[in-house]
Amino acid sequence: MYYIGIDVGGTNIKAGLVDEEGAIVYRAQTPTLATRPGEEIGADIGRLAKKVAEESGTALSEIHSIGIGMPGACSDETGMVLYTANINISGFPLREAVQKEIPLPVHLGNDANCAALGEYYMLDEKVSDMVFITLGTGVGGGLVLNGKLYTGFNGIAGEVGHIMLRHDGEKCGCGRRGCWEAYASVTALIRQTRAFAEANPDSAVAKSCGADFSELSGKTAFALAKEGDADAQQIVDAWIRYVADGVTDMINIFQPEILLVGGAISREGDTLLVPLRERVEAEMYKSCVPQTEIRIASLGNDAGLIGAAFLGK
Amino acid sequence: MYYIGIDVGGTNIKAGLVDEEGAIVYRAQTPTLATRPGEEIGADIGRLAKKVAEESGTALSEIHSIGIGMPGACSDETGMVLYTANINISGFPLREAVQKEIPLPVHLGNDANCAALGEYYMLDEKVSDMVFITLGTGVGGGLVLNGKLYTGFNGIAGEVGHIMLRHDGEKCGCGRRGCWEAYASVTALIRQTRAFAEANPDSAVAKSCGADFSELSGKTAFALAKEGDADAQQIVDAWIRYVADGVTDMINIFQPEILLVGGAISREGDTLLVPLRERVEAEMYKSCVPQTEIRIASLGNDAGLIGAAFLGK
Numbered sequence: 001m002y003y004i005g006i007d008v009g010g011t012n013i014k015a016g017l018v019d020e021e022g023a024i025v026y027r028a029q030t031p032t033l034a035t036r037p038g039e040e041i042g043a044d045i046g047r048l049a050k051k052v053a054e055e056s057g058t059a060l061s062e063i064h065s066i067g068i069g070m071p072g073a074c075s076d077e078t079g080m081v082l083y084t085a086n087i088n089i090s091g092f093p094l095r096e097a098v099q100k101e102i103p104l105p106v107h108l109g110n111d112a113n114c115a116a117l118g119e120y121y122m123l124d125e126k127v128s129d130m131v132f133i134t135l136g137t138g139v140g141g142g143l144v145l146n147g148k149l150y151t152g153f154n155g156i157a158g159e160v161g162h163i164m165l166r167h168d169g170e171k172c173g174c175g176r177r178g179c180w181e182a183y184a185s186v187t188a189l190i191r192q193t194r195a196f197a198e199a200n201p202d203s204a205v206a207k208s209c210g211a212d213f214s215e216l217s218g219k220t221a222f223a224l225a226k227e228g229d230a231d232a233q234q235i236v237d238a239w240i241r242y243v244a245d246g247v248t249d250m251i252n253i254f255q256p257e258i259l260l261v262g263g264a265i266s267r268e269g270d271t272l273l274v275p276l277r278e279r280v281e282a283e284m285y286k287s288c289v290p291q292t293e294i295r296i297a298s299l300g301n302d303a304g305l306i307g308a309a310f311l312g313k
Numbered sequence: 314m315y316y317i318g319i320d321v322g323g324t325n326i327k328a329g330l331v332d333e334e335g336a337i338v339y340r341a342q343t344p345t346l347a348t349r350p351g352e353e354i355g356a357d358i359g360r361l362a363k364k365v366a367e368e369s370g371t372a373l374s375e376i377h378s379i380g381i382g383m384p385g386a387c388s389d390e391t392g393m394v395l396y397t398a399n400i401n402i403s404g405f406p407l408r409e410a411v412q413k414e415i416p417l418p419v420h421l422g423n424d425a426n427c428a429a430l431g432e433y434y435m436l437d438e439k440v441s442d443m444v445f446i447t448l449g450t451g452v453g454g455g456l457v458l459n460g461k462l463y464t465g466f467n468g469i470a471g472e473v474g475h476i477m478l479r480h481d482g483e484k485c486g487c488g489r490r491g492c493w494e495a496y497a498s499v500t501a502l503i504r505q506t507r508a509f510a511e512a513n514p515d516s517a518v519a520k521s522c523g524a525d526f527s528e529l530s531g532k533t534a535f536a537l538a539k540e541g542d543a544d545a546q547q548i549v550d551a552w553i554r555y556v557a558d559g560v561t562d563m564i565n566i567f568q569p570e571i572l573l574v575g576g577a578i579s580r581e582g583d584t585l586l587v588p589l590r591e592r593v594e595a596e597m598y599k600s601c602v603p604q605t606e607i608r609i610a611s612l613g614n615d616a617g618l619i620g621a622a623f624l625g626k
Contacts, residue, residue, distance in 0.1 A: 128466055146459060150459070153440065153568060154603050156598070157568035159565045160565075162562075166479075166480050167478060167482075176596050249476040252476060253471065253566070254470050285475045289386060289395050
């Protein structure tokens with residue numbers, strides 16, 4: 001059997017035909033046009049799925065189901081999108097709209113949860129418990145517990161970026177203060193890099209940011225640190241420590257076999273992973289038992305699509 | 314069928330014969346004598362279970378299994394106690410020692426996990442996800458997810474008291490700084506009450522603590538607050554806010570149908586529950602979905618014994 005995965009982003013809707021092994025054998029995409037009514041977005045998702053089937057020469061009878069990963073909260077039970085921040089379909093019955101175009105089972109999930117599921121299915125070994133975190137604009141996460149995606153009774157569990165690390169700390173987008181996301185997201189790293197550059201305009205860090213900070217990104221401090229710049233190294237170290245604070249919380253709560261770190265910044269690899277492991281090892285709750293292995297996620301951008309495809313598996 | 318539950322504490326080992334409905338139909342106990350070798354403690358647990366069966370007139374064939382709740386980490390897979398802080402049986406094969414005395418299946422679990430399981434089985438309604446926290450000497454917890462006790466791959470998950478709330482905050486017993494336990498345990502409330510009394514020796518709070526703080530307990534501030542003392546009310550409010558910080562984290566992560574607050578201090582009832590709910594409601598990650606209900610746990614001291622009994626259920 002095949003599975004169709006749909007990854008709905010603010011800019012594009014990406015679709016892929018996924019085989020039993022998790023290989024994406026055919027791809028297509030269409031613009032999201034995020035301010036359109038839900039009916040139109042749903043119809044476009046349905047048509048995109050149909051296009052993937054037709055152009056790849058796959059009969060509908062060979063396709064097990066369609067899975068849709070949304071940036072927000074969904075109910076797979078009711079087929080409703082409950083809430084999305086950036087796309088105009090909160091409270092919309094998305095499954096129904098998609099099925100008007102293509103008569104297949106449709107499953108809905110949160111995009112970070114789908115990425116977790118994709119990474120989980122593609123692990124080399126079989127494990128029962130895995131925590132996935134993604135460091136990007138925010139800090140997202142997905143929980144695979146006892147071999148199953150855990151979504152809570154209302155479908156929105158796993159908002160691990162919104163645990164408090166710093167009482168009365170930085171204001172977070174969720175309304176709370178001091179959330180993990182407000183310190184350990186790439187957005188936060190950029191803010192931390194910029195704050196240093198503003199306070200130290202003659203530093204190499206400031207020069208790397210370019211005029212009006214036009215060249216500042218999450219890579220700025222990492223790149224300079226690799227060249228041996230001590231200031232940049234300090235910025236990176238402090239940020240990794242924020243990441244480690246939340247990762248330690250995750251391990252103390254879940255004790256998973258594997259904790260995966262995803263998001264584009266995870267391409268920094270050992271530069272991120274080695275100090276992260278060191279710090280977590282020093283902070284975590286100890287017992288004489290096997291310990292969680294912290295790894296970099298392996299699928300990159302495809303994780304969400306593969307995981308969405310496997311929502312119905 | 315019946316189940317034997319064993320609750321191992323630092324002072325006493327309590328046993329109970331539990332029926333299918335969770336009623337404790339016979340009880341017995343023996344001193345722990347916590348510094349003895351594991352062989353002796355294990356043999357005493359086995360003999361206590363035998364005594365419960367014999368004195369209650371229950372044939373071994375009517376007893377499904379024995380469950381043992383330990384203050385520490387256990388592996389139900391291997392039958393080993395992995396780690397206990399206050400009893401001398403870390404690394405000891407407890408199941409084997411117990412079965413030398415009584416030929417029944419023996420299961421091991423952490424005491425807070427057992428309490429969670431006991432509360433879960435005794436809920437009036439069926440739910441899939443429940444988080445239990447217990448406020449006492451420390452802050453403990455137990456997780457029932459998708460209808461099953463969640464213990465992680467190594468058996469020590471659910472150490473929810475050791476998530477960070479205050480960066481570089483109070484030193485915690487686990488070695489980390491700023492853990493939830495270091496602020497929201499009853500130990501912490503007592504410390505907070507004492508700090509106020511020391512700084513304000515003429516206050517009603519200080520007077521309530523007695524000479525040399527001999528009458529200071531977790532109830533001191535609650536009792537005075539109920540009489541209208543503004544200082545005590547402030548101590549209570551600040552402590553409940555610490556409790557709420559971690560409860561909010563739990564809800565953002567797990568989105569359980571029910572979050573239960575246990576421990577002796579939960580007998581304060583609405584005095585604790587009403588402001589706790591208010592604060593969590595203001596802080597939690599919001600979506601237009603059903604929300605977690607926060608309740609006071611109902612079983613009190615028996616939760617651990619009933620849950621231990623049902624470990625094998």
